[in-house]
Amino acid sequence: DIQMTQSPSFLSASVGERVTLSCKASQNINKYLDWYQQKLGEAPKLLIYNTNNLHTGIPSRFSGSGSGTDYTLTISSLQPEDVATYFCLQRNSWPALTFGSGTKLEIK
Amino acid sequence: EVQLVESGGGLVQPGRSLKLSCLASGFTFSNYGMNWIRQAPGKGLEWVASISSSSSYIYYADTVKGRFTISRDNAKNTLYLQMTSLRSEDTALYYCAHLPYWGQGVMVTVSS
Numbered sequence: 001d002i003q004m005t006q007s008p009s010f011l012s013a014s015v016g017e018r019v020t021l022s023c024k025a026s027q028n029i030n031k032y033l034d035w036y037q038q039k040l041g042e043a044p045k046l047l048i049y050n051t052n053n054l055h056t057g058i059p060s061r062f063s064g065s066g067s068g069t070d071y072t073l074t075i076s077s078l079q080p081e082d083v084a085t086y087f088c089l090q091r092n093s094w095p096a097l098t099f100g101s102g103t104k105l106e107i108k
Numbered sequence: 109e110v111q112l113v114e115s116g117g118g119l120v121q122p123g124r125s126l127k128l129s130c131l132a133s134g135f136t137f138s139n140y141g142m143n144w145i146r147q148a149p150g151k152g153l154e155w156v157a158s159i160s161s162s163s164s165y166i167y168y169a170d171t172v173k174g175r176f177t178i179s180r181d182n183a184k185n186t187l188y189l190q191m192t193s194l195r196s197e198d199t200a201l202y203y204c205a206h207l208p209y210w211g212q213g214v215m216v217t218v219s220s
Binding site for chain 2: 042043049087097098099100102
């Protein structure tokens, strides 16, 4: 099974700050990496698919990058509404999907 | 708008069974594969099972193989997860997903 190591598990940042989250795969996942945002009590919402494609309706302050085993989600200017848990999902080994453990993001 | 609404969760004793349902709307259910994904309290997300649009292909995580059965009724736009021989480690919030869309989840607690 492909393991996904997500870091950090918790992040506190100021409004307007640039924030970077990371997911590292145990093997090459060929850019089949998605990023989701989950707010308390809500269903997860797709932000980025296939490493760097912004999902419909997602603000342009969210971006993704990476290749091979290393992937990054960047929020260029943190907003109060971005408080949430973020997790990555690898689909390279579909149907055996695996997820990062999540990053809880709060405003400092 | 895609909507996925899970039901059927609750408290169940170890070794017993429970059947989850997921009513789908807002898309042509019969055209798409579907998934069950779970999250145990304080833990990460775990893929549980997937089923193709016509039920021809079915896949399970090793942790539930032989105990859980995924199925669907395309006439009723409904996805199911039959869970048997439940264990305490099956305690989790169970999500129905037509990726990238997820339901809100339904809680299953296995405890005596």
